[in-house]
Structures are given as C-alpha cells and as structure tokens.
Amino acid sequence: MAARAGVSLPVLPRRGFVLVTEPLPPRVRHKVYAADYVADVASDSAGLQTSPVVEGTPAGPVLIGASRERVGFDRTVSLPALRALAAGATRLFPFLAGVRAMRSYAGFRPYLPDHLPAIGPDPRAPGLLHACGHEGAGIGLATGTGHLIAQALTGRAPDLDLTPFRPDRFPEEAA
Numbered sequence: 148m149a150a151r152a153g154v155s156l157p158v159l160p161r162r163g164f165v166l167v168t169e170p171l172p173p174r175v176r177h178k179v180y181a182a183d184y185v186a187d188v189a190s191d192s193a194g195l196q197t198s199p200v201v202e203g204t205p206a207g208p209v210l211i212g213a214s215r216e217r218v219g220f221d222r223t224v225s226l227p228a229l230r231a232l233a234a235g236a237t238r239l240f241p242f243l244a245g246v247r248a249m250r251s252y253a254g255f256r257p258y259l260p261d262h263l264p265a266i267g268p269d270p271r272a273p274g275l276l277h278a279c280g281h282e283g284a285g286i287g288l289a290t291g292t293g294h295l296i297a298q299a300l301t302g303r304a305p306d307l308d309l310t311p312f313r314p315d316r317f318p319e320e321a322a
C-alpha cells in the first residue's frame with residue numbers, strides 16, 4: 148500500500164503456526180508461556196523458533212503456539228514447527244501428551260526491521276497515515292494505535308511521542 152503512494156515501508160511477514168486441540172474440560176485456566184518467548188520475539192534470526200504458549204478457550208479447545216520464522220508468504224504446513232509446538236506444550240502441561248490435535252493454522256505477523264510498528268502521518272506523502280508492522284502484538288495494541296491515529300486525523304497532539312514509530316525512519320529502498 149505504501150508503494151502505491153510512492154513511498155517505501157519494509158513490512159515483512161514472520162510466519163507463525165497455532166495448534167488447536169480437541170475440546171477439553173477446563174484445565175488450562177490462564178495463558179501460560181515460557182520465558183524464552185520474550186527472547187524469540189526480539190530475535191533477528193530467520194530460522195524456526197518455537198517457545199510454548201498455551202491458552203485454554205471457553206469453547207474447550209486449547210490453543211498452542213508460538214512459532215516464528217521468516218520464510219516469506221509460504222503457507223505450507225511445517226511438521227517440524229508443529230512437532231516443536233506440541234513438544235513445548237507437553238513440557239508445560241504433561242496431560243496434553245494424551246490429547247488429540249484437531250487442526251493447525253498459520254498466519255503472518257507483519258514486522259519492521261527494528262520490531263516497532265509504523266504509526267502516524269508519513270511526511271513523504273502528505274495525507275497518508277500508517278498503522279502497521281505490529282508483528283505479534285497487533286491485536287493487543289489495536290486500541291492504542293487506533294487512538295493515536297484518531298488523534299493524528301483530528302489534528303490533536305498524540306498522547307504518546309510517535310518519533311520511534313515514524314514511517315520514514317528506514318532508508319529508502321531502491322526503486
């Protein structure tokens with residue numbers, strides 16, 4: 148979209164799989180994740196990284212994440228990634244070893260090279276505002292980003308200094 152407006156913004160995909168179990172009686176009552184999740188989020192490695200995140204749902208299935216890898220927009224199911232997710236989850240919750248996985252799904256986290264999103268007006272294209280590149284936190288951060296964009300659109304001062312999120316902070320890509 149940025150390119151259509153004549154500017155560059157290097158948003159790239161970071162693939163992630165989630166494994167979904169059969170419905171279970173409530174046993175995982177809180178989202179539980181291993182501490183290495185934080186290091187994985189910040190890592191610049193292109194290879195497969197997995198750190199267990201296990202979350203129950205009101206409907207019963209348990210969601211098991213999280214893998215991260217930079218493989219472009221490849222949606223092919225990756226058995227090594229799913230195996231690593233299952234192994235990590237059973238280390239946290241051994242009872243999951245006897246539970247069936249119903250399905251898996253993949254998505255792409257949109258990331259920028261410094262792991263920060265782009266939020267706000269683009270000085271290179273007056274009238275263009277960005278709200279993208281939130282990587283693995285875009286759902287949680289949506290209300291905050293929406294609030295900052297609303298302030299920018301209505302000409303108010305942002306509640307947060309937008310300098311770290313400037314859309315023009317990366318070198319221009321060669322056309």
Ligand SMILES: Cc1cc2nc3c(=O)[nH]c(=O)nc-3n(C[C@H](O)[C@H](O)[C@H](O)COP(=O)(O)OP(=O)(O)OC[C@H]3O[C@@H](n4cnc5c(N)ncnc54)[C@H](O)[C@@H]3O)c2cc1C
Pocket residue numbers: 148162163164165212213253254255256257278279280281282283284285286287288
């Ligand atoms: C496995 C996984 C787990 C995650 N877990 C969490 C979590 O626990 N908490 C959290 O906060 N976030 C999580 N995220 C991250 C979150 O999903 C993203 O940060 C968020 O979806 C990004 O929102 P977005 O609107 O910027 O981009 P997207 O959700 O990617 O939306 C972009 C939209 O633009 C459309 N589009 C693309 N090109 C065009 C075009 N040319 N014209 C028109 N439309 C176009 C696409 O179809 C898409 O609908 C997770 C992501 C993954 C993959």
